[in-house]
Amino acid sequence: MRSSLISNRYLIVLLAALLLSATQLFAGSAFVTKGSKAASLDSCVAPTDVMRRNHMDFLQHGRDDTVIDGIRGLDYSLSECVDCHAATDVSGKSMPVDAEGQFCQECHGYVAVSPACFQCHRTTPDAKANKYGNHSDKSFLVGPVSQPAGIQRD
Amino acid sequence: MSKKSDQPSMDRRQFIGGTVAAAGAVTIAPGVILHAVAGSNEQTEGASSEHRWGMVIDANKCADGCSACVDACNNEHELTDLGRPETDAAWIRTVKLKDKQTGNISRLPVMCQHCEHPPCVDVCPTNASFKRVDGVVLVDRHRCIGCRYCMMACPYKARSFIHEALTDQSVYAPRGKGCVESCTLCVHRIDEGVMQTACQEACDKAGHGAILFGDLKDPNSEISQVLKKYNSVQIRGDLELNTGVRYRNL
Amino acid sequence: MSKMYYRELYCGSPTRFWAGLALLGTIIAIGLGAAYYMEHQGHWVTGMSNQIVWGLPHVFAIFLIVAASGALNVASIGSVFGGPLYKPLGRYSGLLAIGLLAGGLMVLVLDLGRPDRLIVAMTEYNFKSIFAWNVILYSGFFAIVGVYLWTMMDRSVSKFNRPVGFVAFFWRIALTTGTGSIFGFLVAREAYDAAIMAPMFVIMSFSYGLAFFIITLIAAYIWGDREIGDLRLTRLKNLLGVFVGAVLYFALAYNLTNLYITQHHGIESFILLNGGVYTQMFWIGQVLIGSILPLFLIYSPAFDKSRWAIAAASVAVLIGGFFQIYVIVIGGQAYPMNLFPGKEVVESGFFDGVVASYTPTFPEAALGVAGIAVALAMVAVGARVFKVFPETLEDPND
Ligand code: SF4
Numbered sequence: 001m002r003s004s005l006i007s008n009r010y011l012i013v014l015l016a017a018l019l020l021s022a023t024q025l026f027a028g029s030a031f032v033t034k035g036s037k038a039a040s041l042d043s044c045v046a047p048t049d050v051m052r053r054n055h056m057d058f059l060q061h062g063r064d065d066t067v068i069d070g071i072r073g074l075d076y077s078l079s080e081c082v083d084c085h086a087a088t089d090v091s092g093k094s095m096p097v098d099a100e101g102q103f104c105q106e107c108h109g110y111v112a113v114s115p116a117c118f119q120c121h122r123t124t125p126d127a128k129a130n131k132y133g134n135h136s137d138k139s140f141l142v143g144p145v146s147q148p149a150g151i152q153r154d
Numbered sequence: 155m156s157k158k159s160d161q162p163s164m165d166r167r168q169f170i171g172g173t174v175a176a177a178g179a180v181t182i183a184p185g186v187i188l189h190a191v192a193g194s195n196e197q198t199e200g201a202s203s204e205h206r207w208g209m210v211i212d213a214n215k216c217a218d219g220c221s222a223c224v225d226a227c228n229n230e231h232e233l234t235d236l237g238r239p240e241t242d243a244a245w246i247r248t249v250k251l252k253d254k255q256t257g258n259i260s261r262l263p264v265m266c267q268h269c270e271h272p273p274c275v276d277v278c279p280t281n282a283s284f285k286r287v288d289g290v291v292l293v294d295r296h297r298c299i300g301c302r303y304c305m306m307a308c309p310y311k312a313r314s315f316i317h318e319a320l321t322d323q324s325v326y327a328p329r330g331k332g333c334v335e336s337c338t339l340c341v342h343r344i345d346e347g348v349m350q351t352a353c354q355e356a357c358d359k360a361g362h363g364a365i366l367f368g369d370l371k372d373p374n375s376e377i378s379q380v381l382k383k384y385n386s387v388q389i390r391g392d393l394e395l396n397t398g399v400r401y402r403n404l
Numbered sequence: 405m406s407k408m409y410y411r412e413l414y415c416g417s418p419t420r421f422w423a424g425l426a427l428l429g430t431i432i433a434i435g436l437g438a439a440y441y442m443e444h445q446g447h448w449v450t451g452m453s454n455q456i457v458w459g460l461p462h463v464f465a466i467f468l469i470v471a472a473s474g475a476l477n478v479a480s481i482g483s484v485f486g487g488p489l490y491k492p493l494g495r496y497s498g499l500l501a502i503g504l505l506a507g508g509l510m511v512l513v514l515d516l517g518r519p520d521r522l523i524v525a526m527t528e529y530n531f532k533s534i535f536a537w538n539v540i541l542y543s544g545f546f547a548i549v550g551v552y553l554w555t556m557m558d559r560s561v562s563k564f565n566r567p568v569g570f571v572a573f574f575w576r577i578a579l580t581t582g583t584g585s586i587f588g589f590l591v592a593r594e595a596y597d598a599a600i601m602a603p604m605f606v607i608m609s610f611s612y613g614l615a616f617f618i619i620t621l622i623a624a625y626i627w628g629d630r631e632i633g634d635l636r637l638t639r640l641k642n643l644l645g646v647f648v649g650a651v652l653y654f655a656l657a658y659n660l661t662n663l664y665i666t667q668h669h670g671i672e673s674f675i676l677l678n679g680g681v682y683t684q685m686f687w688i689g690q691v692l693i694g695s696i697l698p699l700f701l702i703y704s705p706a707f708d709k710s711r712w713a714i715a716a717a718s719v720a721v722l723i724g725g726f727f728q729i730y731v732i733v734i735g736g737q738a739y740p741m742n743l744f745p746g747k748e749v750v751e752s753g754f755f756d757g758v759v760a761s762y763t764p765t766f767p768e769a770a771l772g773v774a775g776i777a778v779a780l781a782m783v784a785v786g787a788r789v790f791k792v793f794p795e796t797l798e799d800p801n802d
Pocket residue numbers: 265266267268269272273274275291307308309310311312313336
């Protein structure tokens with residue numbers, strides 16, 4: 001059940017080959033979208049060239065860890081990618097990472113690959129996410145989640 | 155008897171294991187226990203077969219006209235109401251029943267019952283429907299091909315098919331067109347050690363306290379105690395699916 | 405017996421052939437467009453919902469798949485059971501079976517929520533799932549029937565014809581059993597919770613497959629200006645009569661045994677008495693058009709050797725069969741599942757306890773019809789490029 005799809009492996013090899021050529025193109029330019037959190041950081045969670053070549057492997061590995069084994073807060077998580085790489089427009093609103101000219105689309109558009117991730121995953125940071133996720137400390141839990149006094153179970 | 159049972163038991167070994175596990179848990183507020191408290195951005199330990207998560211629902215406490223649990227679930231997982239009830243997703247719903255003989259009225263929320271022997275998992279051709287080691291039944295949307303066979307097989311009508319393209323999903327419930335989904339028992343909370351589902355939280359806040367979530371394998375957990383003390387039933391218990399969701403006063 | 409010569413089927417007039425193909429092509433194109441539309445918009449544009457999760461496309465798909473397996477019957481009778489009169493029809497029987505299966509599978513696949521992930525279905529098997537078994541059964545069917553056709557058409561391998569024929573015979577019984585079991589294992593749904601489902605599907609496949617075979621055979625020989633003798637057609641006709649009778653018997657047995665099981669009374673009176681459109685489809689579609697009318701056309705002495713009667717009987721069987729599958733697939737889902745025995749649902753946030761409504765939409769129908777068109781187009785092209793049809797099917801003189 002855990003095994004990844006053979007076909008996806010091939011696909012990934014193919015993607016990697018394609019991306020390699022894209023990497024050459026972008027080699028000199030440290031591409032991050034202006035106005036994203038990533039633009040203010042020195043590097044991604046791994047060196048840029050590693051990320052460029054392997055991010056899809058990292059993500060695919062992580063997805064099984066999270067969905068099947070329930071391990072959260074992985075180093076390589078798609079929501080982190082989005083949180084960090086989504087740019088904001090003049091009004092301060094986040095722009096979808098898969099929009100024209102935005103972080104994901106810039107490369108994927110060039111190599112004509114459409115990332116299927118965003119058919120299900122959101123493309124902007126989740127403003128509500130601080131509720132229970134990895135992104136927050138959990139001190140808030142004492143407040144809102146606690147049980148009102150007087151609840152009787154039986 | 156080859157069927158393994160996850161039924162709560164006071165088995166000695168489990169009891170000791172349970173106490174040890176409980177020692178690692180932190181009570182933050184009454185009713186809220188954080189297992190395996192992880193700091194910000196730390197990797198969590200993942201699902202463990204030492205637990206089996208489940209719920210017990212008290213039909214007597216489910217208040218007429220209330221929709222707190224349904225609203226909370228929709229909000230938690232960003233299940234948007236598109237005004238098309240036939241195709242809109244419903245992970246949890248309330249049902250009002252009348253006994254044909256006695257006329258007695260009861261009301262209860264129904265969601266995925268997190269069966270120990272889930273028919274949806276048996277029929278899924280691609281292993282997209284699966285049961286986690288801690289008993290939570292999920293759909294891996296990376297594998298689901300949208301055949302809807304699981305929806306045909308589920309005895310509780312617990313599943314919804316996503317009939318349209320979506321945006322702005324919750325980061326905790328990625329979901330998209332063409333896949334099937336159902337109640338996740340708020341697995342994102344479980345994984346973070348938050349021992350309260352969104353529906354229970356809302357029901358408690360509304361002052362009804364009809365829903366109790368917890369660990370069926372831990373004999374000391376509140377849910378195990380309640381189940382031990384009071385009579386409870388499974389919906390369609392005749393199917394012997396050993397559901398993780400039980401009902402009282404039904 | 406005189407020697408058989410097979411020849412590619414050329415239509416009497418080339419215009420007719422190409423016009424026919426163009427027509428089929430157009431139907432297929434519309435169906436594909438409809439499928440794209442449904443995928444692109446999402447399934448809310450169809451009549452399907454969270455209550456009726458399998459709709460018209462599944463009716464068409466199951467109908468075609470079931471018929472595909474039955475269409476191979478004639479070949480089986482020819483080579484496995486040694487019926488000399490059927491033997492010359494074996495090649496066409498194989499071709500039709502492949503065509504029908506391809507059409508049915510196309511519909512099934514294009515209605516998936518994520519047809520782009522078909523590769524997942526091919527690489528990830530859950531061996532407990534009947535559906536996954538069917539993926540193997542269907543792909544195997546193509547391969548085996550392909551080899552079977554080869555042994556029929558190539559003299560150098562013809563010695564394998566019988567063993568391969570046996571394999572094909574059992575494979576297709578397994579295939580239909582598998583298709584029937586898709587429903588048989590849905591324990592919670594009263595309409596489907598019956599072991600008789602699987603054998604019923606096998607006998608349904610015999611009937612629909614043969615009806616498809618007869619009607620297309622007659623059409624092909626008119627189309628190619630060739631002769632068919634009465635003897636063969638009469639044999640086929642009588643066989644069809646037996647199958648139609650058997651389907652009727654099974655349908656009765658299925659419904660009567662259901663009546664015997666108290667918990668299933670609800671679904672039975674739904675289908676037989678008060679299910680509205682489903683009741684009508686059962687009595688008028690399945691029983692009257694699909695069984696009684698063809699039986700009359702087949703056995704009444706008035707229509708002794710009338711080809712029109714045979715053709716009409718076949719068409720009636722197909723129409724009736726379509727309704728039968730509609731009632732099974734859609735009627736079975738429309739009837740509410742009984743979650744709470746002894747209780748009546750007063751209110752529900754998710755349509756518990758009410759009969760689900762389903763109105764098929766044009767795109768669904770277009771996709772389904774395209775499946776039939778695919779089958780016919782494959783047969784038309786296949787018969788044109790391969791030596792499938794005997795030059796003549798005149799009655800043997802001896
Ligand atoms: S209630 Fe339905 S969806 Fe949930 S585990 Fe059981 S069969 Fe599967």
